[in-house]
Amino acid sequence: MDGILTIDTIDQYNKLFGFETRHPLVGIVSFDTAESQGSYRMTMGFYSVFLKETQGCKINYGKTNYDFDDQTVVCIAPGQTVGYTDVEGIPKKSVGLLFHPDFIRGTSLGQKIKKYTFFSYEANEALHLSEEEREIILDCLKKIGMELRHAIDKHSKGLIATNIELLLDYCMRFYERQFVTREDMNLDTLARFEQLLDNYLSSGIAAKEGLPSVRYFADKIYLSPNYFGDLVKKETGKSAQEYIQLKMIDTAKEGLLDPHKTIGQVAYDLGFQYPQHFVRFFKRQVGLTPREYRQQN
Structure with a gap:
């Protein structure tokens, strides 16, 4: 037909x-x-x-x-x-x-x-x-x-x-x-996800493409977003989105400890279009604003 x-x-x-x-x-x-x-x-x-x-x-x-x-x-x-x-x-x-x-x-x-x-x-x-x-x-x-x-x-x-x-x-x-x-296969998938996520946040992809998304990584690993999300949840106890956000926070903290970077530069490197969105995201996850975190550390 x-x-x-x-x-x-x-x-x-x-x-x-x-x-x-x-x-x-x-x-x-x-x-x-x-x-x-x-x-x-x-x-x-x-x-x-x-x-x-x-x-x-x-x-x-x-x-x-x-x-x-x-x-x-x-x-x-x-x-x-x-x-x-x-x-x-x-x-x-x-x-x-x-x-x-x-x-x-x-x-x-x-x-x-x-x-x-x-x-x-x-x-x-x-x-x-x-x-x-x-x-x-x-x-x-x-x-x-x-x-x-x-x-x-x-x-x-x-x-x-x-x-x-x-x-x-x-x-x-x-x-x-x-x-x-399929645990061995799933762990290989998680390792690939971790590698892709690190590369996305550290190599300038986020600054060009915007905030990392579950669909982006699912496509790279040739899985559907739902299956990929369920796999990550089963293996880590966290949703794929939570996993991504935790990695973003770790990367943000490293950036904020660099005295040569402004808060706006840290936000841009993570894929945020507007620094104020990054400030709200960071405060929601950490309990401190980026400026407060930088001052404390």
């Missing part, structure tokens, strides 16, 4: 692949029976969680192509552009959960959906499952599917939303496990 498809509703998605629509705002889809669609790109207006069981297709979103291994979960948020490519000669087999933002409004899940930061991870940051973890995910999907086949009553929405929330909570637990099992 040429161009980017815009799929705003679950019914549109179901019609594209030949699935039955049992609920306008929630769906369970299974690609072990769906016909091949070749290669295409689409932007969906709803959340989706896919459990891949074979290497029957490739998914691309963000900057990365990703060939799925067995037992892989990928989560996609509304508005993301996703590319799919069938792998010739290999049958695709996957099951997916689709749910529209309108379905979870007013529910516990709606209030906490933003905490599931893995919806903004890149494809190469997908979740890899053990067999036991796969069974847990499939069990949650099975319960949601049973509710969708049941006649809709006053309990339907609450039960479906609760099971979706349970599934996402398990995904969060499994991602935390994955961060632990």
